[in-house]
Amino acid sequence: DAGVIQSPRHEVTEMGQEVTLRCKPISGHNSLFWYRQTMMRGLELLIYFNNNVPIDDSGMPEDRFSAKMPNASFSTLKIQPSEPRDSAVYFCASSLFGADTQYFGPGTRLTVL
């Protein structure tokens, strides 16, 4: 298995632009998680899905952030409009539904100028 796949690996954009991050979970996994990591705040859970349904989005910082999971093999995290303080590494992870282990992707490093 290729593991969790994220794209792009690096994104540089200007303030005010829309940013879309993509994630393909491991085949057969039913839970998907989006995290954000910064030096100041560490690793934060933004949102997670079970069977494509958002379960907990309490970590989503504000309305500029939205996440979707249209099917079991694809999820997006969108930021619109982007701001410099959104600069971070965004990780996607997946797990079997109700399982212990989360498998993380390589992350997307986002820089908003």
Add this chain to the structure above:
Amino acid sequence: DAKTTQPPSMDCAEGRAANLPCNHSTISGNEYVYWYRQIHSQGPQYIIHGLKNNETNEMASLIITEDRKSSTLILPHATLRDTAVYYCIVRVRDDKIIFGKGTRLHILP
């Protein structure tokens, strides 16, 4: 979720056993102890977990005290590739993971 306390950093000589402590004095009876690690610029990686008994796998051993208020992750023969931030997490099984600051482990050649 119960809160965990870990030292911010530790050093270990290459080839020696690395023992990483974690305090979780408020852990509940149904909460598991999990360990993840994050090597620089990579996503976190699952290492091991346990409830009451000690556990061992190909990566590490987990020793949980009888009162479950603390645990130790043991890397039996540390290598330079084990340099990473190690996170100790307690959670109810299937619940979301809340990452703390972890312990930055430096393996010294």
